[in-house]
Amino acid sequence: LVLRSVHGADANGELEAFVPQLAVLLALLLAVLSVGVLIYFIHHVPATLSMSNLIQRVGDTLQDRIRCLYPTEIGEGQEEPEARAAERLGTPIETLRADDRIGYLCYVDEDALLGRAGACDLVVELIRRPGEFVSRGAPLANVYGTGKLDDDVRAALIAAFVTGPERTPRQDVLFPALELVEVAVRALSPGLNDPYTAVRCVDQLHAALVSFGQRELPVARRVDEHGRLRMVAAPVDFGRFCDTVFDGLRPHVARDANCAVHLLEAVAETLPQLPREADRAVLRRHAEALRAPAIASARDDRDRGRIAHAADRSGAVGVPAPA
CATH class of the missing domain: 3.90.1170.30 (Pyrimidine nucleoside phosphorylase-like, C-terminal domain)
Incomplete structure (x- = not known):
């Protein structure tokens, strides 16, 4: 609170007024700054709550968890402790x-x-x-x-x-993946009917499948400094990750031709980027599982043809492994 002018008496007892110029200038600057902050806040809130930005943030979290929990890429080599074992636990x-x-x-x-x-x-x-x-x-x-x-x-x-009380992504790579699946499922519900949001979620999951498939699975058997077996962990492998994603999406994606085609095309693009044949077989199995219900739910021959073509691409046998 700043007074516009201050009244007082001079040495002779007569009234006079003066303007506190520095205080008034500072008050005006703060008022302009407050208006600017208000404008930024009004812009920032809807941008932060935009579904595209939310999906991107969850996708970034998923990529970060994959890099953190699966730090070794295929081909880099991984240290194998000698006592890691063919040892029976009894x-x-x-x-x-x-x-x-x-x-x-x-x-x-x-x-x-x-x-x-x-x-x-x-x-x-x-x-x-x-x-x-x-x-x-x-x-x-x-x-x-x-x-x-x-x-x-x-x-x-x-x-x-x-x-x-709640899941966290710290050691749980499936949690951000399930969040993307949940958003896609809700978007495809009859109450919302927003397939384009579901497509964005599929894109983020597609990127995660590529990243995950190019990582080495962490060593399950952990040893101490003397090389003795001390712990056997249960890391999430590529098959478990795919089962979580596709089993959650399939019943809902199958009812929307555009989403079904997009998911099958994502599988087709992922296959050549996976070095392990076992991982490619997992994706083909899920593509085949989606094909029949998606074709059955299609409303016309054109959609059935699009789904069949995408399924043929994603389920094709003999996709070459990268050199």
């Missing part, structure tokens, strides 16, 4: 179970598990992956070793499994 001495905490498994502290397993000469085999829902008493991991676990060791191992 019979577990105990199965760790969740305590009273109920929720989604958000994080598994692998360093803590490796440290405790090494200190107690144990092997921990994970049963649950991050992102899975854990109820009271649900099995978390099998523990192998000799003797019985004491209460302190058991509590320390269970504490390495962190649960929460």
